[in-house]
Amino acid sequence: MNALLGVEKLTRRFGGLVAVNAVNIDLHQGEVHAVIGTNGAGKSTLINMLSGEIAASEGCIKLEGEEITTRAQSRRARDGVGRSYQRTTIFPEFSVHENCRLSAQAAAPKPWAIWEASRRCATSNAAAEEALAAAGLSADAQRIAGTLSHGAKRQLEVAMCLATRPRVLLLDEPLAGMGAEETERMLALLTQLKASHAILLVEHDMDAVFRIADRITVMVNGTVIATGDPDSIRNNVEVRTAYLGEE
Numbered sequence: 001m002n003a004l005l006g007v008e009k010l011t012r013r014f015g016g017l018v019a020v021n022a023v024n025i026d027l028h029q030g031e032v033h034a035v036i037g038t039n040g041a042g043k044s045t046l047i048n049m050l051s052g053e054i055a056a057s058e059g060c061i062k063l064e065g066e067e068i069t070t071r072a073q074s075r076r077a078r079d080g081v082g083r084s085y086q087r088t089t090i091f092p093e094f095s096v097h098e099n100c101r102l103s104a105q106a107a108a109p110k111p112w113a114i115w116e117a118s119r120r121c122a123t124s125n126a127a128a129e130e131a132l133a134a135a136g137l138s139a140d141a142q143r144i145a146g147t148l149s150h151g152a153k154r155q156l157e158v159a160m161c162l163a164t165r166p167r168v169l170l171l172d173e174p175l176a177g178m179g180a181e182e183t184e185r186m187l188a189l190l191t192q193l194k195a196s197h198a199i200l201l202v203e204h205d206m207d208a209v210f211r212i213a214d215r216i217t218v219m220v221n222g223t224v225i226a227t228g229d230p231d232s233i234r235n236n237v238e239v240r241t242a243y244l245g246e247e
């Protein structure tokens, strides 16, 4: 099966530091592909290059076989690459629904075309409602976003990403700071979403990663040292030594 998002030899340098070094990674619809690694391994830099937030120094990114390496972030979002952030990015004074609608509108082909506002609004409203339903937040649509629990805020971020109708979801630590129950809810959501999306998951919660991931890529100092299913990664001697801290 062809990758929805394919990455070849992707590299990013910051001055003399090679933060991401010739990384190859394939994301397929129907799979949660987790990227793990110690602090500073290059995981966020990798996501930032895939979403178009920062430019690659070298290498190639293809969406359904078409090269998008130098495409602007806004265009990538329209083309189906959606992302969530490590830190909460919601507007706390706005309702849950408004947060999603704004996200949908920002990803619309002409977000600045105010003379088309009502038509755009209808489209964005529909996208927001669909996204809230998918994320299990419909009942909270009219709540002020800032009053949600931490876990529900992270779910809202995923919903905001879904409101842009992506095919690829790039999720940067969606479980950070969550309690056990919130974690379960998010894992159930990701399991449901993978049927129709390719998901890249950067996450420090190893129990969750090994439970939910179909494929795991391990990075150390910018370089991929292993990729495989959870069992092969668990039993990989290099990974156990370099990352899981075993001799």
Ligand SMILES: Nc1ncnc2c1ncn2[C@@H]1O[C@H](COP(=O)(O)OP(=O)(O)OP(=O)(O)O)[C@@H](O)[C@H]1O
Binding pocket: 014, 017, 019, 037, 038, 039, 040, 041, 042, 043, 044, 045, 046
């Ligand atoms: N804008 C930047 N300028 C200079 N160096 C940077 C920049 N962004 C990241 N780095 C460096 O690149 C390396 C990789 O950082 P990155 O944030 O991608 O790691 P990470 O695996 O996401 O870490 P964490 O798990 O702590 O979030 C680190 O050494 C970091 O200090």
